Amino acid sequence: MNSLIASMEFEPLPLESLSIEPEDINRAIALSQDIPDESRQWQMYVNSLGLFTLQKWLEERDDNLMLNWQESTIAQPALANVIPAITNLHVGEFKVCLITLDSVFDEQVILPRLVVDLPEFIPHFYVLVEVMEEQESGLVQGVLTYQQLIEKLESSPTINPQPNWTYEIPLDWFEKDPNLLLLYLRNLEANAISLPTPSDRQQQLVAIKNDLVNLLPQLQSPETELWQVLNWEQGSLILTSTDLLDWIYQLQTNNLQVENTTLLQTYLLDLIKIVTQPALNLGRWLWGELDELGESLAWELFPRLSSVRELRSPAEEFAAIESQLKTQGIEIPTVGQCGHYNFLLAGNSLRIYAFAWNSSTEIEPNTWSLFLILGAPTPNRLPNNLKFRVSDRTGILTEQQANSQQVNSYLFTTVAGNWDEKFLVTVSITERVELTLPPFAFDIQQM
Numbered sequence: 001m002n003s004l005i006a007s008m009e010f011e012p013l014p015l016e017s018l019s020i021e022p023e024d025i026n027r028a029i030a031l032s033q034d035i036p037d038e039s040r041q042w043q044m045y046v047n048s049l050g051l052f053t054l055q056k057w058l059e060e061r062d063d064n065l066m067l068n069w070q071e072s073t074i075a076q077p078a079l080a081n082v083i084p085a086i087t088n089l090h091v092g093e094f095k096v097c098l099i100t101l102d103s104v105f106d107e108q109v110i111l112p113r114l115v116v117d118l119p120e121f122i123p124h125f126y127v128l129v130e131v132m133e134e135q136e137s138g139l140v141q142g143v144l145t146y147q148q149l150i151e152k153l154e155s156s157p158t159i160n161p162q163p164n165w166t167y168e169i170p171l172d173w174f175e176k177d178p179n180l181l182l183l184y185l186r187n188l189e190a191n192a193i194s195l196p197t198p199s200d201r202q203q204q205l206v207a208i209k210n211d212l213v214n215l216l217p218q219l220q221s222p223e224t225e226l227w228q229v230l231n232w233e234q235g236s237l238i239l240t241s242t243d244l245l246d247w248i249y250q251l252q253t254n255n256l257q258v259e260n261t262t263l264l265q266t267y268l269l270d271l272i273k274i275v276t277q278p279a280l281n282l283g284r285w286l287w288g289e290l291d292e293l294g295e296s297l298a299w300e301l302f303p304r305l306s307s308v309r310e311l312r313s314p315a316e317e318f319a320a321i322e323s324q325l326k327t328q329g330i331e332i333p334t335v336g337q338c339g340h341y342n343f344l345l346a347g348n349s350l351r352i353y354a355f356a357w358n359s360s361t362e363i364e365p366n367t368w369s370l371f372l373i374l375g376a377p378t379p380n381r382l383p384n385n386l387k388f389r390v391s392d393r394t395g396i397l398t399e400q401q402a403n404s405q406q407v408n409s410y411l412f413t414t415v416a417g418n419w420d421e422k423f424l425v426t427v428s429i430t431e432r433v434e435l436t437l438p439p440f441a442f443d444i445q446q447m
Contacts, residue, residue: 017137018060024052025136034077036222036252043084047074050100050129051086053138057178058091065091065185073121078249082226082239085112087121093190097123101130101141106171113165113232116153119196120240122146127181128174142174143181147193149173165227165235198240202276205237209272212237213265216244222252243275243393256395263396270391270436274424279441282356282370283419285337293438294339301339314340314377318353321373321410330412332371333357346433348383351375352425354440359416366419368442374427375410382409389426390415397423419443 028048035041051074055067068090073079080086087097097115109128114121126149128141152173153159161167205212211234218229226235226248238244247268250256256264280299281291290299302314318338325332336357343350352374359369374388382402388411389399400411415423422441428434 017132017135017139018053018056020049020053020131020136020138024049027052031074031080035081037081039223040081040084044074044080046100046102046131046133047080047084047086047098049131049133049138050098051089053129053131054098054127054140057140061182062186065182067091067096076242078242078245081249081252082245083112083114083121084110085115087115087123089123091185094125094185094188095123095195097121097126099126099128101128108168109171109174111167111169113161113167114236114239116149116167117161118236118240119198122195124190124193124195125181125184126174127178140178140181142171142176143178143184144174145184145193146195161232163227164225165232201237201240205241205272206276208234208237209269209276212244212272213269216248216268217251217261217264219248220251224252241275243271246393247271266389267391267396270389270396270424270426271393273436274391274393274422274439277436277438279422279439280437281441281443282337282339282354283368283442285339285356286358288337290339297341297438299339299341301337314342314351314353317351317375317378318373321353321375321412325412333359333369341437342377343435345386345427345435346383346429348386348429349377349380350382350427351377352427352437356440356442358442367416368419368421369414369416370423370440370442371412371414372425373410373412382411383429385429387426387428388413389428391424391426392417392421 028045031048032041032045035044051069055069058065058067069075069086071090072086072088073083074086085097085099087095089096089098099109099111101109111126115123115126124146126144126146128143130139130141132138149169152169153167159167159169215229215234216238218224219226226238230238238248247256256267278293280294284291284294285301288301290301300314302318318340332355336355338353338355340351340353343352352372355371355373357369359367361367372390374382376382384403386402387399388401390397390413392415397415398413400413402411417423419442422439424436424439426434426436
């Protein structure tokens with residue numbers, strides 16, 4: 001009896017299994033530390049071990065088959081936090097999704113719905129890797145092409161998506177000889193397996209933005225899963241929006257510096273606008289040009305002035321404001337370009353000045369800065385209680401309010417960011433009376 005127990009406890013590993021090295025374990029631990037929930041953290045750890053197993057398996061069989069995971073979901077914590085598999089792995093032109101198994105004795109394989117139904121995450125190949133964590137070994141077990149999966153799903157009407165956004169498919173759907181993966185990678189062209197094309201979901205996101213503003217803050221607890229709060233249609237829009245996934249990740253890791261739910265919702269709505277609205281390209285301004293959006297909104301550029309005449313044009317008024325700011329020790333750079341935009345809000349005539357410049361240095365390359373001034377055309381003043389808010393992808397940068405006691409008849413702020421940064425300006429008098437301008441961007445590639 002004792003010998004039988006011993007043989008069961010020390011059952012030899014399959015010859016095809018690969019050892020998981022201590023450095024791989026350390027790397028997997030490091031990757032998993034970025035996940036806030038313990039159960040998902042463990043899944044991330046196991047997935048990482050499966051990744052290193054597959055990587056080693058390919059390297060040992062063909063030096064030309066390099067597994068690139070630097071742009072995969074596991075390399076992006078906000079994605080890895082919500083996806084219990086690794087997808088968007090690349091071997092040459094092929095996309096691979098890795099599914100880890102605890103044991104081949106399981107008769108079902110759980111596939112996340114997004115790697116089946118969302119084009120952004122659908123691979124050419126689904127690869128099964130068994131991870132024997134206690135034995136510190138892994139084993140590539142099988143492969144299934146996307147085309148094979150779809151054909152099997154279509155012929156199996158009883159297999160439908162589960163409420164937790166997964167498919168449970170039979171293990172025997174996978175080809176048990178993993179060497180078939182080598183055959184596919186060596187001999188197929190990527191276009192031999194047709195993958196669906198992602199669609200533009202921005203308008204769908206705009207249509208449900210108010211629902212998302214109410215729902216997404218409910219994900220604050222790291223233990224809460226997307227499927228517990230959102231329906232699949234809502235979830236598919238979130239899963240395909242990098243910015244909103246990052247917002248959820250920051251929320252669950254307590255990195256959003258927001259004081260209350262109202263501010264949290266305000267910032268979330270600003271973020272959705274940044275993601276979905278077309279932006280004004282202020283990079284074109286440096287060449288004295290407006291883009292199409294700027295022209296359609298009647299923005300105007302003007303040269304810098306050194307003196308102020310009695311009748312003030314917008315350019316002259318800006319020069320006067322600049323002179324006032326200088327007395328307060330606030331300098332606006334001499335390089336750059338300024339534009340202005342006139343608008344009405346609740347019957348009040350308002351004007352915003354935007355001064356943009358390339359602020360790149362050797363220490364901080366590829367950066368730009370934006371000086372914003374909100375005022376009212378002379379001789380008007382800003383209405384009391386008017387609020388001026390500026391947000392970017394990281395949060396609300398500043399919010400100011402006009403009042404009768406302030407010295408200046410305008411509000412101003414300076415923001416800066418990388419060339420891919422966008423800034424959103426919102427002007428409001430009450431919660432229901434506000435105007436959001438198109439995001440300000442600085443795309444030098446379109447200059």
